[in-house]
Each structure stands twice: as structure tokens, then as C-alpha cells.
Amino acid sequence: MRAILLLIGATLLAPPARAEVTLALSCGSVGIEARLCREGAEAWARDTGNHVTMISTPAGSSERLALYQQLLAARSGDIDVLQIDVVWPGILAAHLLDLSGALDAVARAEQFPAILANNTVAGRLVAMPWFTNAGVLYVRRDLLDQYHLPVPETWRQLTDTARRIQEAERAAGHARMWGFVFQGRAYEGLTVNALEWVNSHDGGTIVAPDGAITIDNPRAATALAQAAGWVGTIAPEGVLNYGEEEARGVFQSGNAVFMRNWPYAWPLVNAEDSPVRGRVAVALLPRGAGEGGRHSATLGGEQLAVSRYSRHPDEAVALVTYLTSRAEQKRRAITAALNPTIRDLYEDPEVLAANPFFGTLRGAFENAVARPSSVTAGRYNQVSAQFWNAVHTVLSDHGEAPAVLQRLARSLERVRRHGPW
């Protein structure tokens, strides 16, 4: 395995005379992410006189997780520093070093608390926040202005606004107009969307941080029933099979008033060839109605972690510290709109000049809600699969929300084998 990984990786040359150790780093393997990661690692290698080998891992996240698990289960030191998804700290915690020593109190206070909490498993900070992500609402500003309607504050307002504009636009001859598109396929993205609906109605996070299964509650049922009401009215039925890109396809062709998506869509909907270029705004996702209703956005993003089987843990931690530093995060934000995890970078004039929509995003990150991956640890994938299947059942009108959630709670009890997670 090591030989293969070395073959697909490319050794970065630092002056050989000063070279001390060689670290293997796995980060984004395609596009601008890969380039930025390599540049950062090269800079660190130059400064410290070490080598860094870039390891190419699969771009698909489940394949990458499978590879990591295989390597780590074999206690392999082939990769020293790993880029890991926001839901993996719980799954991989046993194989990762505690990085809390590398983050002093001042640096800790600069980070978004939701991300630090997510990356902390049993009191150990197993991964350093690198760049982040949270769900936002994309709005057709021009249509809202045309019909003199405000940006919706609650989900109910979103439903009404979407219906009114959809009907008016269709009457005006725009037959393919829809009100709202989101990610409704039975996959991790549906867990992300549905957690936002449930949490914004104060319906909890499926599994509470203390391990209790909380999803079977009336507020969660209200949230899901409301979402089921969208399908076929303000959202196309095909939304049941939409991922991020399908939703963006509909919105970017000008066929939807609202879209839930990640910030990555912003440069794309404003690209030269985009039909809706310059007519879009980004807003916080609406809050649920009633008491306890709040703006929620599911946390995404990537972290850097150090394998406990690394032969050079000190240098590996130093590399992680360098790559997640303020300067490096700022460079990445300006070049590629990768969202920093250091809060005041959202007020940095240079960052804002490159990404004017970052001001809104900061609110989304402050409201970010983490998926219950740290508490459910190795069982997270199973919990998420049960949850998205249950939500899909409600959305496709194959079951009533309260009954489906009751069944879901029982399945989750079985998943955790009636014991602790």
C-alpha cells in the first residue's frame, strides 16, 4: 500500500541538505483546493527544511473515508496528516492525536464554538478546523423586488412568498417556474437539509449531545410535515432525487425563486455564463414558527487531523498548525472563497473585498448546528441513513411524520443496541 501511495503522490523538494523528516499529507485531490493545499505545504516545507509528500486520495467522500479506515485500522503510518470531513471526527477519533495543546486559549476563542465542539471527542480535540461550510438560502432578489416582497424570515413566509411568485410567474408565461429547491435525494444531503428544518423548529439534533434519542417530538414532526407539503406544490416532485448540483441546475437556469445550498454555489450562480448572474442574494435560512424557532444551518467543512501512527507527530502537528493558521486561512479565503474558521476574518477588508457575501455567512456559521456525529461516533453513518430514509418516506408521502418519527426512534434504539453509543 505504501509503495502505491508513494507512487501516486509527488514528492515536493525542499533543500535536501536541511531536510529532516518527510511527512505524508492527504488533502483535497482535485481543482483549486488541491493546488492551495500543495502551495501551503510547500511553503511550510521551505520554512522548516522538511519534506511533504502529497497523497492523492479518492475525491468521493465515502471512498476516502473507507480508505482512511482501512489504513488506520491497520495502524499504518502511511499518512501523517489527514483532511477529514466534519462528520468524521467521531468515527476516526480512536486513531487521531489530541491537538488541544496546539491551540491556546486566545486561538480557541477566535474559532467558531460549534466547530470546536464538533471536533472534540471525549474531551480530546482530534481535528483542527480548516475551512467551514453551512447551509444558506439563495434568493432571487430581482423577483422579490418585482413583487414587493421581503426576504422570508420564517419557513411559513418562505412557503407563501414562493407560492405567490410561482403562481404570478407562471401566469405571466414562465411555465417551468418553481418556488423552492433543496436536496431531497435519500443521501447525506437530506440529513443535512432535514436537520435544518427540525432544528430551526427547536426540534433538537436527532440525538442529543448526551446520547439521548430525541427525534420523536412534535416540533420535529411539524417541521417534516411542512417540508412534505412543499413537494409537488412549490418544489418539483423531482426534488426527491435532487442533490446539490441538481438543485443548482434548476436555480441557476432561472427556474426557482429560492434554493437551499452550500456557499460553494455563490461564485457559480454569479459566473459569466449564469442566466441569474447579479440577480441573487444570500440570506440566512428561515427560522421555524412559534416559540423556540431560530435560524439554523447545518455545519459542513473540512478539518486537518494527525494520525496517531505517524512516525513524526511533532512535525505533523506543526504542519497542521501552519496550514490552519490565520495567514493561510486568509490566503485561501481570498483565492478560492474557502470559508475561514477564524471568526474575525469575516470582517477583514481584504477578504470581504474578494467575497462580499461573507458578511451574511458569518451569521450562518454562528447559528451552525452540527450533525450528531461526535456523540454517535462509529454508528453515525447508520444513524444518518436511518434518518434520511425516514425523512424521504415523509417527503414522498409514504408515511405520516409522527408515525414515521416514532418508528425512527425505535430503529435508532436498535442501532445503538439499547446501550451507550
Place this chain on the structure above:
Amino acid sequence: MVAPAARGLSALALERRRAAWLFLVPMVVTVLLVAGWPLARTIWFSLTDARLDDTAAPAFIGLENYAWLIQDPDWWNAVRNTVSFAIVSVSLETLLGLVIALALNERMRGRGLLRAAMLIPWAIPTVVSAQMWGWMLHDQVGVVNEALLALGVIARPLAFTADPDLALWAVVAVDVWKTTPFMALLILAALQLLPGEIYEAAEIDGLGPVGRFFRLTLPLIRPALMVAVIFRALDALRVFDLMYVLTGNSAATASMSVYARQHLVDFQDVGFGSAAATGLFLVIAAATVLLVTLGRVRLGAAEDGR
């Protein structure tokens, strides 16, 4: 065959018997190594709490995994999916295969070419043909929806592989497309061995074409037909690639193999996944016993009645 008791056998027979066992040894050892050992490992793992993400050594937990397995509605859903898939697809394939084989058995121009062309769906690797059908059945860009819309059969595109009510039947349809040639070929081989004289005799006796089919052809090809059906049924019960490529892990179509893989790989639960794999093995073993017994009984009855 060797007599059940060694007593009364000549020295030569004993010698031969020893030699037979000697010749069998390499094969028995190989089978134990490549089939027995993995199976035994799987059964052992199914009795432990082994996990891929857990570095601790697995502990023996008895039948606990099986207790959880039979409580899981998703497992029974997978069993139901697999059995419906096997029954419907094998029935359709047998019926269509029989019709095609009868047609190809007639003397006509271009018969050789037709036989070769018929084999194409069977020759394409399943993953490739499943991906191909995935695109053809797509709700936005699929040619199947386009054709049905143009013919006025449906009013708007159907999401064949995403709609839980349609997905399993879409998978069955792709399997029928793929495997009918296999059935047709096996049945055609049996048809070609039938002697012409009895058909001439039947014609002289005034038996019509329908009577000839039911009273001569069907009883005569039954042994070959049963072998083909048993073969296909066992294959259908362990189906994995079609479902996985067409619909992923979707619960609407998940077969027992898909369920076992999801727990073994996606959920890292080696113990529980092994219990599911053992469950799949038991279901297939039961189906084999059932089909072989049933097949023999029918064959015996047919011979008695002749």
C-alpha cells in the same frame, strides 16, 4: 459407486476405493481452503462484536447479532425484495426464454445470426448494462421516458429508479432483459436434442400443435428446464450489482447482499454484517434444498406417468 459396507469387497475393490479417496484429497483440501474457510470465518465473525473501526480484539457475544437481525424491519424488507425479485424475474425469464427458444428452433433464414445477436445482453458485464439502463431510465434525460411520452403512454416523466413504487420493477425489467438469452439458450439446447420421429408419430395420431407442445415438448425438456431454473433462482437470490448500480443503497430495492454489504463496509459492523451474510447463506441453502427436492419429485412423477 462403492458399496456401503466394506465387508465382502475384494482386495481389488478396496484398493480402488483407497485410490479414489486419494484422488479426491486435493479437491477436498482446495474446497475447504477457498470455500469452507471463508464461510467458517464469516460464521465465527457473526458470533462476535467485531468492528472495522475498533482496534480492540473482537469478543464472543453468542447469537446476539442474529437477535438484532431478526428484529430489523430493514432486513425483512431486504428478504422480501430479494424473494420477490427472484420469483418474478426467474418466472418471466423462463417464460420468455421458452418462447424465444421455440421460435429459434424453427428452421428459418438467418437463424445463426439471430442466435448470436440474442447473446449480446448476456455478454455485457452487469455493471455496464446496469449503468447503461440507469441512463436510459433517467427521469430527465432518459430515452425510455422520451419514448413513452412521445407515444402518449405517460403524461409526465417517471423517475423509474428513484420512485420507491417503481424501482424494484425497473430492476426486474433490466434483469429480464439481461438474463432471458441465457434461459433461451439452455432451453434451445434441450429442444435440439428432441427426436423428430415422435413428433411425426404424434402428427399421424392427429395431435395438434398445442397438444404436441404440452404433451411432448414440455415433459421432454423438463429436466433441462429445471436445471436452468435452479441455476437462475440461486443466482437471483444473491443479486447485488444490478441493485447497487441502479439504485444504490435505497431501501426500496435493497437485496440481502446489498444489506449485508452496507453493514460490513458503510457501517463498519463486521459482526452484524457477517450475521446478515450468514442469513443470506441460510436462505440460499434452504431455497436450494427446496428447488432440488421439488425438481426431483416432479421429474420422478413425469417418469412414472410415461
